[in-house]
Amino acid sequence: MTIVxxxxxxxxxxxxxxxxxTQPLPNFATNCEELVELYRRMVLTRVFDxxxxxxxxxxxxxxxxxxLGQEAVAVGLGNAMRKEDVLCPAYRETGAQFQRGIKMSEIxxxxxxxxxxxxxxxxxxxxxxxxxxxxxxxxxxxxxTAFKIRQQPRVAVMVCGDGATSQGDFYExxxxxxxxxxxxxxxxNNNQWAISVPRSAQTHCQTLAQKAFAxxxxxxQVDGNDVIAMRYVVERALEKARTGGGPTLIExxxxxxxxxxxxxDANRYRDKAELNKAWELEPIARLRHYLTAQGHWSEGEExxxxxxxxxxxxxxxxxYLAIPAPSLTDMFDYLYAKLPHDLIEQREQVIxxxxxxxxxxxx
Amino acid sequence: MAEITLIEAVTQALAxxxxxxxxxxxxxxxxxxxxxxxxxxxxLLEKFGPNRVLDTPLAESMIAGIAIGMAAQGLxxxxxxxxxxxxxxxxxxxxxxxxxxxNRTRGRLTCPMVVRTPYGAGIHAPEHHSESTEAIYAHTPGxxxxxxxSPARAYGLLLAAxxxxxxxxxxxxxxxxxxxxxxxxxxxxxxxxxxxxxxKEGRDITLVSWGAMLHETMQAANTLEAQGVSAxxxxxxxxxxxxxxxxLASVIKTGRCVVIHEAVKTCGVGAEIAxxxxxxxxxxxxxxxxxxxxxxxxxxxxxMEKYYLPSEARILNAVxxxxxxx
Ligand SMILES: Cc1ncc(C[n+]2csc(CCOP(=O)(O)OP(=O)(O)O)c2C)c(N)n1
Ligand SMILES: [Mg+2]
Numbered sequence: 001m002t003i004v005x006x007x008x009x010x011x012x013x014x015x016x017x018x019x020x021x022t023q024p025l026p027n028f029a030t031n032c033e034e035l036v037e038l039y040r041r042m043v044l045t046r047v048f049d050x051x052x053x054x055x056x057x058x059x060x061x062x063x064x065x066x067x068l069g070q071e072a073v074a075v076g077l078g079n080a081m082r083k084e085d086v087l088c089p090a091y092r093e094t095g096a097q098f099q100r101g102i103k104m105s106e107i108x109x110x111x112x113x114x115x116x117x118x119x120x121x122x123x124x125x126x127x128x129x130x131x132x133x134x135x136x137x138x139x140x141x142x143x144x145t146a147f148k149i150r151q152q153p154r155v156a157v158m159v160c161g162d163g164a165t166s167q168g169d170f171y172e173x174x175x176x177x178x179x180x181x182x183x184x185x186x187x188x189n190n191n192q193w194a195i196s197v198p199r200s201a202q203t204h205c206q207t208l209a210q211k212a213f214a215x216x217x218x219x220x221q222v223d224g225n226d227v228i229a230m231r232y233v234v235e236r237a238l239e240k241a242r243t244g245g246g247p248t249l250i251e252x253x254x255x256x257x258x259x260x261x262x263x264x265d266a267n268r269y270r271d272k273a274e275l276n277k278a279w280e281l282e283p284i285a286r287l288r289h290y291l292t293a294q295g296h297w298s299e300g301e302e303x304x305x306x307x308x309x310x311x312x313x314x315x316x317x318x319x320y321l322a323i324p325a326p327s328l329t330d331m332f333d334y335l336y337a338k339l340p341h342d343l344i345e346q347r348e349q350v351i352x353x354x355x356x357x358x359x360x361x362x363x
Numbered sequence: 364m365a366e367i368t369l370i371e372a373v374t375q376a377l378a379x380x381x382x383x384x385x386x387x388x389x390x391x392x393x394x395x396x397x398x399x400x401x402x403x404x405x406x407l408l409e410k411f412g413p414n415r416v417l418d419t420p421l422a423e424s425m426i427a428g429i430a431i432g433m434a435a436q437g438l439x440x441x442x443x444x445x446x447x448x449x450x451x452x453x454x455x456x457x458x459x460x461x462x463x464x465x466n467r468t469r470g471r472l473t474c475p476m477v478v479r480t481p482y483g484a485g486i487h488a489p490e491h492h493s494e495s496t497e498a499i500y501a502h503t504p505g506x507x508x509x510x511x512x513s514p515a516r517a518y519g520l521l522l523a524a525x526x527x528x529x530x531x532x533x534x535x536x537x538x539x540x541x542x543x544x545x546x547x548x549x550x551x552x553x554x555x556x557x558x559x560x561x562x563k564e565g566r567d568i569t570l571v572s573w574g575a576m577l578h579e580t581m582q583a584a585n586t587l588e589a590q591g592v593s594a595x596x597x598x599x600x601x602x603x604x605x606x607x608x609x610x611l612a613s614v615i616k617t618g619r620c621v622v623i624h625e626a627v628k629t630c631g632v633g634a635e636i637a638x639x640x641x642x643x644x645x646x647x648x649x650x651x652x653x654x655x656x657x658x659x660x661x662x663x664x665x666x667m668e669k670y671y672l673p674s675e676a677r678i679l680n681a682v683x684x685x686x687x688x689x
Contacts, residue, residue: 086436088432115469116469118468118469119469119471120468120471124471125435125436125472127435127472128468132460135428135456135459135460138425138427138428138429138432139428139429139432139435139460141425141428141429142428142431142432142434142435142440143433145417145433146432146436146437149388149415149433149438168422168452169424169425169456172420172422172424172425173429175420175422175425176419176420176422176425179420330469334466334469335465335466335504335505336505336507336528336529337465337473337527337528337529340557340604341557341604341606342557342605342607343604
């Protein structure tokens with residue numbers, strides 16, 4: 001017998017759950033301002049998520065998927081990306097989207113049931129959230145194909161969950177990315193659950209990172225609760241892709257501390273003990289311990305920043321609540337570049353029939 | 364000028380637009396060196412190179428999905444799916460994303476892409492190669508569904524489809540690919556989308572069809588002419604959005620209508636046409652609108668497919684029923 005190929009999966013971590021370095025920190029992390037910035041962004045994301053859940057619970061917004069516990073994944077990757085790169089998110093990347101110029105009020109508007117939430121006034125190219133699981137991986141591959149054809153030094157970043165790696169579209173995009181050596185980074189947010197289905201039931205693979213091997217490129221794991229590691233591996237993969245080195249798949253190991261969405265109750269299927277254990281690994285306390293030990297953060301600064309976050313989020317909520325209702329005819333006016341003649345009658349009909357009342361709104 | 368077939372007209376349109384617009388990219392399975400399984404993309408790789416003609420791995424959802432990403436970046440992908448029966452893996456991408464990207468982002472991101480695929484029965488092909496499920500696409504808001512029925516219309520409509528700022532499903536009747544030849548000037552002139560074409564004027568009855576069935580429909584119209592019945596023949600061409608005005612104007616004139624399509628009857632586009640005629644021109648009708656269609660069955664394999672496809676005789680039968688309606 002001869003071995004014709006061997007594969008290995010690397011795991012990167014810089015800070016352990018107690019915030020102690022497990023190896024020398026990468027260059028950018030020796031700059032305490034950068035680390036504080038990452039910390040602040042994670043806290044802001046957590047404050048935003050908590051507020052969004054409250055908005056849903058009080059009937060001011062629709063269903064919302066919190067990213068509680070996974071802030072380092074989104075903040076790390078969002079921080080590593082350049083403006084000209086393109087993000088194809090799933091729906092737990094709020095912390096990355098903030099860094100890409102997407103407004104809090106836009107995200108609230110989206111979950112509040114307003115298509116204008118995906119207008120992204122300050123970001124032209126990023127894709128909107130993607131609800132059909134895994135489908136965004138092909139959009140990212142297509143964007144990367146465009147970059148390659150036009151020889152632009154830009155990278156497409158797609159983020160999906162552990163469950164999404166079972167989808168055909170995920171495999172198809174991994175395969176294409178390898179075959180065409182595309183400038184793309186796949187980030188798998190392995191939060192251990194796909195609604196009620198645990199990671200162990202999703203696949204018999206030891207790692208999700210190894211799914212890259214089917215595409216003929218590198219797959220690696222990272223401690224997704226360590227924002228330093230997260231930002232480091234994504235930046236490395238981006239630079240590789242940008243300089244013609246092709247795709248990378250990064251499996252970020254983290255944990256979904258919240259229910260799947262506000263419409264879910266994880267108590268039905270998840271062990272409390274597992275959840276409590278996961279809380280000990282969460283990303284924000286970890287970096288705070290490190291920063292505090294280094295003298296870069298204090299309780300006073302924490303209180304000030306928490307208050308600043310609450311204020312910023314509150315202002316976004318006010319902005320969101322003040323958005324005037326969409327126009328009745330918007331549902332027609334963005335279907336095509338120009339309204340086809342066969343829709344003119346129905347467009348007039350919706351205006352006339354709205355006046356009849358008796359609509360279907362029971363809220 | 365040399366006369367060309369429908370498939371050659373497709374190639375001519377692709378080559379014209381690739382030359383005129385460097386953002387036009389052809390992609391699909393075997394579209395490169397092989398020039399496509401029907402040769403629709405023959406010669407394009409040699410002419411435009413591997414950056415413009417992409418031989419993809421074998422995955423249809425992928426082809427549609429990456430076309431969306433490319434289109435969002437401002438390219439104009441023209442994707443080929445080898446047969447309509449293999450567009451189904453791509454339905455998710457087409458329905459969930461391509462058709463609604465403009466709407467979802469209120470115009471920020473758009474999908475100026477074309478999905479071309481041969482469709483229809485009658486070419487003695489294997490299983491799954493004879494589908495005519497255009498109604499699935501016509502049922503999807505945000506899409507255009509365009510079906511040429513002659514070389515000239517294939518050329519002009521494909522140019523229009525590529526230039527259109529929204530996603531177009533372009534269904535090429537494979538039975539017509541090499542059935543007739545026509546002189547088609549390579550002048551880059553597009554034909555209008557969203558419009559029916561009146562192929563033959565008439566007074567007594569309106570025959571509405573599209574794609575390959577226009578072949579039998581025109582035969583029937585000529586037979587009727589010899590029998591002293593003047594039939595108007597309409598090629599719908601764009602089945603979504605539907606140009607119902609042209610059909611209504613004709614039906615108001617003739618008072619009688621038969622719709623002919625090879626797709627199954629139930630929930631076919633013929634049902635929509637008949638419903639709209641009854642909504643808008645009931646009192647102009649001298650007889651119910653009849654449909655001559657494929658049966659509500661799986662398309663039979665090649666031995667029996669001719670009994671599935673509407674024939675001239677079946678069309679004439681329906682026309683006479685309509686004319687004799689008391
Ligand atoms: C194609 C598809 N199937 C099912 C669903 C319903 N659904 C929404 S989220 C989800 C689980 C996704 O799990 P994962 O990919 O791990 O992402 P996570 O929610 O954990 O971030 C499912 C099944 C969907 N949105 N799309
Ligand atoms: Mg998950």
